[in-house]
Amino acid sequence: MAKSPLPPALAAFVAATARRDMTGVAYAVMLLGNAAMVLLTLDAAYAAAHGWIYALLCGCLAFFVAEWGIRVQAAVRMHQATAYLTSGRGLVDAASATAVPIALAAGVEPRTAWLLAFAWALKVIPGVPGLRRLRRVMVVEARPLLSVLVLFLLVLFLGSVAEYTLEHDVQPATFGTIPSAMWWAVVTLTTTGYGDVVPITPLGRMVAGMVMISGLGVFGLWTGILATSFAAETRRDNFLKTWELVSRVPFFASLGPSTIADVTQMLRTIDLPPRATVIRKGEPGDCMYFIAAGEVEVDLPGKKVRLGEGAFFGEMALLGNNLRSANISTTNLSKLLVLDLVDFRVLMARHPDLARSIDAEAQRRALENRT
Amino acid sequence: MAKSPLPPALAAFVAATARRDMTGVAYAVMLLGNAAMVLLTLDAAYAAAHGWIYALLCGCLAFFVAEWGIRVQAAVRMHQATAYLTSGRGLVDAASATAVPIALAAGVEPRTAWLLAFAWALKVIPGVPGLRRLRRVMVVEARPLLSVLVLFLLVLFLGSVAEYTLEHDVQPATFGTIPSAMWWAVVTLTTTGYGDVVPITPLGRMVAGMVMISGLGVFGLWTGILATSFAAETRRDNFLKTWELVSRVPFFASLGPSTIADVTQMLRTIDLPPRATVIRKGEPGDCMYFIAAGEVEVDLPGKKVRLGEGAFFGEMALLGNNLRSANISTTNLSKLLVLDLVDFRVLMARHPDLARSIDAEAQRRALENRT
Amino acid sequence: MAKSPLPPALAAFVAATARRDMTGVAYAVMLLGNAAMVLLTLDAAYAAAHGWIYALLCGCLAFFVAEWGIRVQAAVRMHQATAYLTSGRGLVDAASATAVPIALAAGVEPRTAWLLAFAWALKVIPGVPGLRRLRRVMVVEARPLLSVLVLFLLVLFLGSVAEYTLEHDVQPATFGTIPSAMWWAVVTLTTTGYGDVVPITPLGRMVAGMVMISGLGVFGLWTGILATSFAAETRRDNFLKTWELVSRVPFFASLGPSTIADVTQMLRTIDLPPRATVIRKGEPGDCMYFIAAGEVEVDLPGKKVRLGEGAFFGEMALLGNNLRSANISTTNLSKLLVLDLVDFRVLMARHPDLARSIDAEAQRRALENRT
Amino acid sequence: MAKSPLPPALAAFVAATARRDMTGVAYAVMLLGNAAMVLLTLDAAYAAAHGWIYALLCGCLAFFVAEWGIRVQAAVRMHQATAYLTSGRGLVDAASATAVPIALAAGVEPRTAWLLAFAWALKVIPGVPGLRRLRRVMVVEARPLLSVLVLFLLVLFLGSVAEYTLEHDVQPATFGTIPSAMWWAVVTLTTTGYGDVVPITPLGRMVAGMVMISGLGVFGLWTGILATSFAAETRRDNFLKTWELVSRVPFFASLGPSTIADVTQMLRTIDLPPRATVIRKGEPGDCMYFIAAGEVEVDLPGKKVRLGEGAFFGEMALLGNNLRSANISTTNLSKLLVLDLVDFRVLMARHPDLARSIDAEAQRRALENRT
Secondary structure, X not given: OOOOOOOHHHHHHHHHHHOOOOOHHHHHHHHHHHHHHHHHOOHHHHHHHHHHHHHHHHHHHHHHHHHHHHHHHHHHHOOOHHHHHHOHXXXXXXXXXXXXXXXXXXXXOHHHHHHHHHHHHHHHHHHOOOHHHHHHHHHHOHHHHHHHHHHHHHHHHHHHHHHHHHHOOOOHHHHOOHHHHHHHHHHHHOOOOOOOOOOOOHHHHHHHHHHHHHHHHHHHHHHHHHHHXXXXXXXXXXXXXXXXXXXXXXXXXXXXHHHHHHHHHHOEEEEEOOOOEEEOOOOEOOEEEEEEEOOEEEEEOOEEXXXXXXXXXXXXXXXXXXXXXXXXXXXXXXXXXXXXXXHHHHHHHHOHHHHHHHHXXXXXXXXXXXX | OOOOOOOHHHHHHHHHHHOOOOOHHHHHHHHHHHHHHHHHOOHHHHHHHHHHHHHHHHHHHHHHHHHHHHHHXXXXXXXXXXXXXXXXXXXXXXXXXXXXXXXXXXXXXXHHHHHHHHHHHHHHHHHOOOHHHHHHHHHHOHHHHHHHHHHHHHHHHHHHHHHHHHHOOOOHHHHOOHHHHHHHHHHHHOOOOOOOOOOOXXXXXXXXXXXXXXXXXXXXXXXXXXXXXXXXXHHHHHHHHHHHHHOOOHHHHOOOHHHHHHHHHHOEEEEEOOOOEEEOOOOEOOEEEEEEEOOEEEEEOOEEEEEOOOOEEOOHHHOOOOEXXXXXXXXXXXXXXXXXXXXXXXXHHHOHHHHHHHHHHHHHHHHHHHO | OOXXXXXXXXXXXXXXXHOOOOOHHHHHHHHHHHHXXXXXXXXXXXXXXXXXXXXXXXXXXXXXXXXXXXXXXXXXXXXXXXXXXXXXXXXXXXXXXXXXXXXXXXXXXXXXXXXXXXXXXXXXXXXXXXXXXXXXXXXXXXXXXXXXXXXXXXXXXXXXXXXXXXXXXXOHHHHOXXXXXXXXXXXXXXXXXXXXXXXXXXXXXXXXXXXXXXXXXXXXXXXXXXXXXXXXXXXXXXXXXXXXXHOOOHHHHOOOHHHHHHHHHHOEEEEEXXXXXXXXXXXXXXEEEEEEEOOEEEEEOOEEEEEOOOOEEOOHXXXXXOEOOOEEEEOOOEEEEEEEHHHHHHHHHHOHHXXXXXXXXXXXXXXXXXX | OOOOOXXXXXXXXXXXXXXXXXXXXXXXXXXXXXXXXXXXXXXHHHHHHHHHHHHHHHHHHHHHHHHHHHHHHHHXXXXXXXXXXXXXXXXXXXXXXXXXXXXXXXXXXXXHHHHHHHHHHHHHHHHOOOHHHHHHHHHHOHHHHHHHHHHHHHXXXXXXXHHHHHHOOOOHHHHOOHHHHHHHXXXXXXXXXXXXXXOOOHHHHHHHHHHHHHHHHHHHXXXXXXXXXXXXXXXXXXXXXXXXXXXXXXXXXXXXXXXXXXXXXXXXXXXXXXXXXXXXXXXXXXXXXXXXXXXXXXXXXXXXXXXXXXXXXXXXXXXXXXXXXXXXXXXXXXXXXXXXXXXXXXXXXXXXXXXXXXXXXXXXXXXXXXO
């Protein structure tokens, strides 16, 4: 509301930054800056253009200093300065802005000091879509994952001691100490197998074979825990996101709560930009749509019909004639709920009342379009 | 309908090609052509028979040019020329037909130019049975897969910077630049572990161990997402394919829609050529069959009974006597729905009416056969 | 019934062999014979004791010839000679008996000829418990597994052509032909990574990185398909095995068919030898047992009670007092159905009538034991 | 009750040790001792400080001797001496206490003798949280896992014989005997791929490729069995742990047994120390809590309300207003049952009576807080 002295794009950027979002610009600067940092380690690139590279890096640094400044200021304004500065995100922002200058000021050689720009890459972490889910998996499955880790470390330790005992006389250079044997063990247990350290005695090789097979076992457990748990979290997330939207569609609101829970587990949400084609005439149809937010336009012969929030479409291709009968596209930013053919049939079978009301609407529309 | 001047086999081939199918001939030509292309890189084979190899390659090329021609012509006739030429399949067809000639015309050395024949192999992609399913998995699970990819890249980047810092003084040849360290990181994170680049400092090895364990974690997530999602897609596909067929079997048509949804989830479809033996007398039986399309012949003592679309058979072995009592084989191309013993029992338990009608039919048959 | 001129142990062995079972003796001979074959390749062992080794191998060979003879004779007696000789098992038996003698007769050097004894190891295949299940997985999931294989081969081929193009000038010894590049590709795609062939150009390394990541993807799909399908098959097998037994227990027979289907999915079968302790007094109990076949003895203070087919026990520890109150052991070979505490509770919740009859029996017993 | 001559901390430690628990002190001693043992193998550390290291090791040994003594004494007092001494735990304790002294007494070189201190690490096994679960998986899935192992060994054996035959003339040093070829096979089948032994003939490489692909297949089965079974065990364990607690919450006790089974499958238990914050005001809420044991304090404006065993809280954020309205923290060691938003909704939909009583309580509280 307040009159801003900044041009609108810049103002929008400052606002987004203050909200602690990563803007598209910030992603671009991060990628550019880290690419420049990588270039700095190539002698050829350094010799040819180190001036330009340093200029680019300084520009990126300036950007992150500004970003940090905006965020600190915004936090101070909202009396959350301490909370922000000590949060993970705040620490990454601070490191991004200050690590390199501090290192340079401390007299570290520039090519080394700029390596600290790796902190910029950490800024993407909060933006990774599935990370919240992953963190929940870690919390919920902490005990089984810890068990697997302890097993891993135990096999690692016992394998190392065994190989040290069996091999250190024959290969003192590679198995001469337990830490060296541990390096072999971790490379083997993870099935990486560099081959820089390899047992050569028959007994050592038998122990190694057992360590490898244990590696597969540990790996199997690890995969199993992560896979099962991640799948469950994904279902949870979808349920939560969809439930919100289902309650906005009047068609579902009339159903009992147990049907709604059923429906929610079957629907999938998609977000579409304006003017995106949802259905193309003549293509085979395998799902129907409910509009949770936004609007679509049905391109019927001779007229254009608009369907708003709460309407559904695409049901005709599921009720008999398999091909889509009209083009349908969004008019503005829309959120649609997708019901797949499989789930459509299961749902119709379980809830005949739902089937009847969709049927009735479909017939009404068919009649209307014919006239 | 139109009188064709071509022999029937050729006409069928042209029609299939125009429909953009891969015919058996096309697969054979593709395999032969690519084998010839591989041979070309072997000096011994080249020296001994490069004339023959080039002749074979030219023949294959002529085939793909003809194929492209037929498809372009068919597309033009159906006013879809632009759509075809810009579709993925159209681009592959165009590249298969023109890439090598263009390279040769541009003066590229023949042995190098013919390497472009690799484009022929891309023609199999649309024919891979599960690929549509895989693409759907990619769309539905795009966000989690992207998260895992970002995590992978982040670990890759941070691991590379760390190893570069720790190892580049000791091993300037292999860890001298961040891109070299990245090569190490990707080889390690995927647990490939060539061993051409290996950290040797104690700290470098500890970081490497952490990168390997992260590799297992990322891998576990990746496997988990793909596994869960692919399994769900497989169930969906089976349901859709089976639903179509179940509705054609009169025996099921009389059931309520919720029973049909139940049954559909239990049945499995199989396609059989003519004269294939479905049931062999005296073998233990663990499933029954419904005929969705085609016909089977029951080889009873003294007479042969034919069962057509909608009939079922093999139920007797599930109802008590465990061994099959007659040979049954198809008379022409048939589509059968298979109901396994486990599902048969669960289904009979849940739907007693179904159990009664199958029982009645089985008794009628037993009586009939006795007389 | 016929008077046998052989001692009983030998007669039993001949009968088992005629039934085409692998006896314990056959397993031992196979292991011994293959161990001897391995020893033959060790120069030290050969020099020290090749007389003994050959004698052992000849003994094993004589055993397998005798085994084959018994089976052929039994098959001839049952008029199944052709069926047996052409079956997979028959071919392995024939190869085990004749391959080495034929090779020796053909003048092959003995140490090489005896390598054919590897055929003996194939005899274990029909005895591997889960193999039937694995074969069913292969049949049911043939199409998705084939898709993954085609994808694997396509990535393999395209990766090889790309690396050949990028590396063959720089490393003619290792990437000089497409087949050599394919060796690299298969080693990389399976994440084995020997490191004998490694790309060194920057572009070659980027392609290699993509091949590795594709390897993880293909692997994930492969694991996912096998894992899901194998789990389903295991459930099927258990259901079938258990269903048979449940119908023999009168306690369950009185239940409706849908409850039986429920119960069957929860029970697990175990086979116990005579005089095996099932329950140990004072231990915490987390399951109850139903006797499908055999007999158990309850060791009550002052008396011993025998429970026969159809009885159940161990329910008291689930109904309140957590510790087992008596020792219970089998008197002869028994088949028990195990119901875990979790499933017990779910089952009792769903079927109150079942709960009541188990409760009544438990109270009757408690009373009886008190008096 | 008896007056103890020991200071309380020491007495608690002795009591815990007698109960055969691993105390925090024991973990620390184990870690220290094994770290010292590792140091002993480093020549630099040995030269610089072997006196200190030996002193540390002797201290650790004394600790484990004392621990063993306390446990033996306690076992003797409870007349379980033989049971304890022959149990796995007893054997590990005995080995930890006596292995090193015996070796030293037998004249083994000290640096080698102390390697036997690896037995100390085995003491963590009984404490690994998920190990009981893992052992159950091994028992329940013994047959499928055994099948996979037999397949693995069969592929290993056949692959070795094949590679020996194909490669032993070309590479006598690495493929000269079948045991050497087996080393190659195990390294390859587990996809470890050291690269120390690599086939070089074209046929040998094709066989190797097949072995690698079989490795992926075996691995996939292995992962699948472990993953599915471990997930099932985890659900079982949670059910058992939660069931116990659910029955203590009066709110659930009034429900029918089938609802309780439902609820139990949805709840998750967490253990919290005193003064832990459960809910932070203003944060978005996605779960509600039931108190199974302990007490929490609700920090309302102007007053503090305590909720004891059987109460629930956090439901308001699920019933409409998404943000938590008060800080809630534990007052002493508490066990809470967590019901996630997703499950809350499904549960409310299935059991409207439950929904009504939670609603009523929430309204009562809202009224109370307003006044």
